[in-house]
Amino acid sequence: xxxxxxxxxxxxxxxxxxxxxxxxxxxxxxxxxxxxxxxxxxxxxxxxxxxxxxxxxxxxxxxxxxxxxxxxxxxxxxxxxxxxxxxxxxxxxxxxxxxxxxxxxxxxxxxxxxxxxxxxxxxxxxxxxxxxxxxxxxxxxxxxxxxxxxxxxxxxxxxxxxxxxxxxxxxxxxxxxxxxxxxxxxxxxxxxxxxxxxxxxxxxxxxxxxxxxxxxxxxxxxxxxxxxxxxxxxxxxxxxxxxxxxxxxxxxxxxxxxxxxxxxxxxxxxxxxxxxxxxx
Numbered sequence: 303x304x305x306x307x308x309x310x311x312x313x314x315x316x317x318x319x320x321x322x323x324x325x326x327x328x329x330x331x332x333x334x335x336x337x338x339x340x341x342x343x344x345x346x347x348x349x350x351x352x353x354x355x356x357x358x359x360x361x362x363x364x365x366x367x368x369x370x371x372x373x374x375x376x377x378x379x380x381x382x383x384x385x386x387x388x389x390x391x392x393x394x395x396x397x398x399x400x401x402x403x404x405x406x407x408x409x410x411x412x413x414x415x416x417x418x419x420x421x422x423x424x425x426x427x428x429x430x431x432x433x434x435x436x437x438x439x440x441x442x443x444x445x446x447x448x449x450x451x452x453x454x455x456x457x458x459x460x461x462x463x464x465x466x467x468x469x470x471x472x473x474x475x476x477x478x479x480x481x482x483x484x485x486x487x488x489x490x491x492x493x494x495x496x497x498x499x500x501x502x503x504x505x506x507x508x509x510x511x512x513x514x515x516x517x518x519x520x521x522x523x524x525x526x527x528x529x530x531x532x533x534x535x536x537x538x539x540x541x542x543x544x545x546x547x548x549x550x551x552x553x554x555x556x557x558x559x560x561x562x563x564x565x566x567x568x569x570x571x572x573x574x575x576x577x578x579x580x581x582x
Contacts, residue, residue, distance in 0.1 A: 306331075310334050310418055312335055333356050335358070358370075361388045367414075367417045383432070384422045403451065436462075439481055440482065479544060482529055486526060524551075
């Protein structure tokens with residue numbers, strides 16, 4: 303049985319690679335992008351025109367989100383897998399960010415995820431089946447200095463998705479939170495924005511992150527095709543975990559973060575537990 307995948311931000315980057323890989327596996331794809339013309343060359347391994355449905359979609363436009371989901375269901379018959387991939391980054395220390403820049407990241411990376419997920423949920427709930435794949439990041443677990451807005455957005459997606467997983471499990475709907483490290487996509491290039499720098503931050507960890515992102519575009523060590531294959535494997539395996547860190551860098555940094563948190567709890571346990579009323 304083939305599945306129908308609804309993928310946001312499918313014109314470039316990991317979204318595009320995932321769409322191509324899903325098609326190569328024999329499934330169908332509803333590919334969405336703000337510029338739908340960029341999807342014209344997305345085709346499957348056979349000439350069947352029904353294998354790919356291309357729809358224009360700006361995830362920050364809730365009425366258009368609802369219309370696109372309705373059209374997708376009407377044309378494809380179902381949405382089996384939703385992939386919330388659309389998003390962009392913003393490098394800058396918190397003080398360097400403008401209100402507009404921060405709101406733009408939240409609008410796409412958080413409220414866009416909320417809008418698309420909420421539009422698809424009634425369909426999956428009614429069918430008592432479905433899978434929601436949320437593209438988070440290692441930056442959704444480890445907050446990097448200089449990546450405050452992006453960390454805020456991805457931490458929000460992590461919390462939203464963890465709660466969602468418990469809410470929809472009774473209806474046969476599963477959730478996977480994907481946490482990639484550095485993959486060779488355009489994320490550090492065309493999908494990355496930079497706040498106006500404040501000179502004081504130049505020689506701080508925030509300034510170092512700015513320099514690192516500028517230098518790593520096109521030389522990231524991980525293959526997006528391998529990431530796509532891992533996502534497909536997780537969707538097809540009912541025993542796959544809620545969280546899917548991808549790449550050695552993500553696994554290492556998340557493991558280090560969790561160990562550090564546990565060590566802090568153990569070191570401060572006496573203080574942390576001493577919160578009861580005296581008569582409790």
